[in-house]
Amino acid sequence: MADKPSQPNKYVRVIDISARAVAAERARSAKEALEQSDGGLPPLTLDQLPRSVQAATERAGWASLTPVQEGAIPYLLERRDLIVQSRTGSGKTGAFLLPLSELLDPSIPEVQALILTPTRELARQVLEEFDRVQPRDGGQLRAALVYGGVKYAPQISALKDGAQLVVGTPGRVIDLLEQRHMSLANLRIFVLDEADEMLSMGFYPAMQVMQRYLPPVRNSYMFSATIPIRVQNLAEEFLSDPGFLGLSAGDESVATSQHRYYIVDPMAKNRSLIALIEMENPESAIIFANTKRDVEYLSAFLQNYGHDADGISGDLTQSAREAVMQRVKEGSLRFLVATDVAARGIDVSDLSHVFMYDVPENHEYYIHRSGRTARAGRTGTVIVLATLLEHSGLQSIAKRYGIELEKREIPTEEEVGECVSERMTILLEDAFRGRTRMEKERMKRFIPMTRQLAEEEPELLAMLVDRLYHEQLHRPDDMSGNDPPPRRAEPQRKPPRNKGRRDSRN
Secondary structure, three states, X not given: OEEOOOOOOOOOEEOOOOHHHHHHHHHHHHHHHHHHHOOOOOOOOHHHOOHHHHHHHHHHOOXXXXXXXXXXXXXXXXXOOEEEEEOOOOOHHHHHHOOHHHHOOOOOXXXXXXXXXXXXXXXXXXXXXXXXXXOOOOOOOOEEEEOOOOOOHHHHHHHHOOXXXXXXXXXXHHHHHHOOOOOOOOOOEEEEEOHXXXXXXXXXXXXXXXXXXXOOOOEEEEEEOOOOHHHHHHHHHHOOOOEEXXXXXXXXXXXXXXXXXXXXXXXXXXXXXXXXXXXXXXXXXXXXXXXHHHHHHHHHHHHHHOOOEEEEOOOOOHHHHHHHHHHHHHOOOOEEEEOOOOOOOOOOOOOOEEEEOXXXXXXXXXXXXXXXXXXXXXXXXXXXXXXXXXXXXXXXXXXXXXXOEEEEOOOOHHHHHHHHHHHHHHHHHHHHHOOOHHHHHHHHHHHHHHHHHHHHOHHHHHHHHHHHHHHHXXXXXXXXXXXXXXXXXXXOOOOOOOOOXXXXXX
């Protein structure tokens, strides 16, 4: 039975309810939340937009607008702040780029629009998209691409040439602001692309610094595939009375989850999970496994890899279970590993991710697992690791409950390396900006040494960077520099049992 909330913005605590009823309740709550979240501007079709925006779509070769563009562009044209939740590939980038020709003044050689992204690659993609839609004749808007890890001179030159649009990553943008090579005095449009990542624990300190440079009168927009509770809570720091536009799978909803699955090698499941955790970088998540044995193994494996993780199963005493759950509710435990039975009654309202290490054998458990995120009119991400043998069962679940599953490929080691390197660059840039003049002078002693190590023994530098990365992002509360807690012995992995044999499920 479910305790119904008195207000639409309160989360629903599900104790004992059928999977279909859970799905129906979440759908009703989603619709109610959207209807109450915003007075709403009506969507506009392409032929209803200003001629400059129509011309931009023609240059891009688009015959019509996507739903997210139809819904978001009216807010930009009306100069109203907006949060947009829409899945990857839905046209979010076009939604904030197409109106710029109408909103910016090419005769003013000052920065009028700033688009921040979490990675250099995404910044480059946004600029490439802008080049497709910008005017090719007189009155052309100019843009500058700004990110760290490269020389300053070309970026400073682009700013001096009068760029009206800056697309970049937070660290280098802040550097240029602090060095007075860039000014936001005339900023009109501020966009956070991939807002869930931009306001994650790795980026948030830089965003707090950025906030000091933003003019009080501007229009701000957040675009993201998911809007976790942390992003909702922080939105008011950057936006003023924003509207909320949520689109997912053709249905407008603010309480939706992205459901993604990956086909994995059974013998490399643990490494695949690590790769996905690194790429997603969730602040907190539940990882579901089908057996107690896998819970014990994964808890130890994640801890030994450097993650803040712990597990609960039916073998734990009530006091031990309560101690683990208290850490989850306090936000001091990042990853909880659990079986379905052990996770019954868990009521944590701000988890952004659910990982399923196994496809549940009981199909209804999929709904209960995924229901741990996207609570209270929020959004979340559900990630399933499925072997080829589990694939048909997963498809049956999706068909039964009307879930749109997106298949993706496990990221390569190179992709993971590039992702964590970008985050580490941001952390180092933030740390460097905080050094005093005397500290920067003292640091110069080690520049020859670091250059030599980079050439001859890069492993030594990598060791230091890796430790700092894990202290800052994987164990952010442990900043003392002391050695990590003793590692737990990993239970020995055994071959999967035959289907005909009974196994422990609690």
